[in-house]
Amino acid sequence: MHPALQTYLAGKITLSAEEASVVSSYFKVKYTKRNEILVAKGSVARYVYFVVKGCLRVFLTDDQGNESTRFLVLEGRFGTTFPSFILRQPSIASLQSPESSELLMISYEDRQALYTRIPGWETMDRIGLELDYIESIRRIESFISLDARARYDTLQQTNPEIIQRLPAKIIADYLGISQETLSRLKTKR
């Protein structure tokens, strides 16, 4: 079992040695280059990725080539273009690793298999899903009730690492604002 995954699972589920090796066998390691595309817009996401090192970015592109970042996934978390993965439909969004990354990946079928083979796996997954959903609710709240400045301040409080680590361009469209506006927010207070 990969130590990073072990850390993630600790406290969430208790596995016997045998179960741990079953789980382990379902995950494949993947190394990506900076800016590598893991799921292209229009293709079906076949895997969920666990970030061991690096990060993932889910983003939308429009006809004019504008990008907007839907999600950012840092170390120790799972990510994919979720609607595509679950509904098994072509993805509206793309999935990219903005930094060269080390990932663990599991396919849709193997995820299903773990539900039946490992008691408690589905419960763990459900709880993870609940937390991801809560995070997305917070994000919706920030859009319906905060202006650009307040959204930026909130991100700085709740997730300062993201701001330091990723290019301003990405932070800007994650916040739903232009990079010029973000640049001004950072200087003028």
Next chain:
Amino acid sequence: MHPALQTYLAGKITLSAEEASVVSSYFKVKYTKRNEILVAKGSVARYVYFVVKGCLRVFLTDDQGNESTRFLVLEGRFGTTFPSFILRQPSIASLQSPESSELLMISYEDRQALYTRIPGWETMDRIGLELDYIESIRRIESFISLDARARYDTLQQTNPEIIQRLPAKIIADYLGISQETLSRLKTKR
């Protein structure tokens, strides 16, 4: 078993007569008046509600009394102030029935009990959660990539019933815009 709930469950899970009566026993019927508050901001949400008739609205209020609608839940769906319910913490949002409604409610503890008592219940709930999460992702997408007009048009295409049924004021803050802007969107094309 309430017929509306039965309809919801059909296709999602198969229950024996015995199981159906167990499920049924965990849900309590609740009738609400128009604009009744089910979860006040600051209190902990102890129930999830299934809408038999009427609707639910999850909304935020700021210091100046501005409201913004986080979610709208129509007939045949479950709703609550989700983060509060799951994390068992005081709710940032309030839950209200904008119309007089008929609801089925189940407590946090009873929801847990169903997971253990009814095989397949957790799977059904996980799948429901996945779909709710996908819906919230779509909502985030609309905020990061669409302007007011496009968000309104999208809502009209995907959920026209909401627009017809609820006051424009609520639709406006659900879309994250002022009611004046919505009013202008509706006339000028």
Next chain:
DNA sequence: ATAGTTTATTGATTTTTGTCAATCTTTTTT
């Protein structure tokens, strides 16, 4: 039914944020 209250519309204006363009800075590649 009618008074009262809430909700919706419309116009005028301000504020916020986006766009375009130029420059500067940093990073990457050769």
Next chain:
DNA sequence: AAAAAAGATTGACAAAAATCAATAAACTAT
């Protein structure tokens, strides 16, 4: 290290949307 590319900042201007204010319309409740 130099050249090239990409990213960030800044200013000027434009566009989108919010706010304020005044009516108008639609509900609610008596």
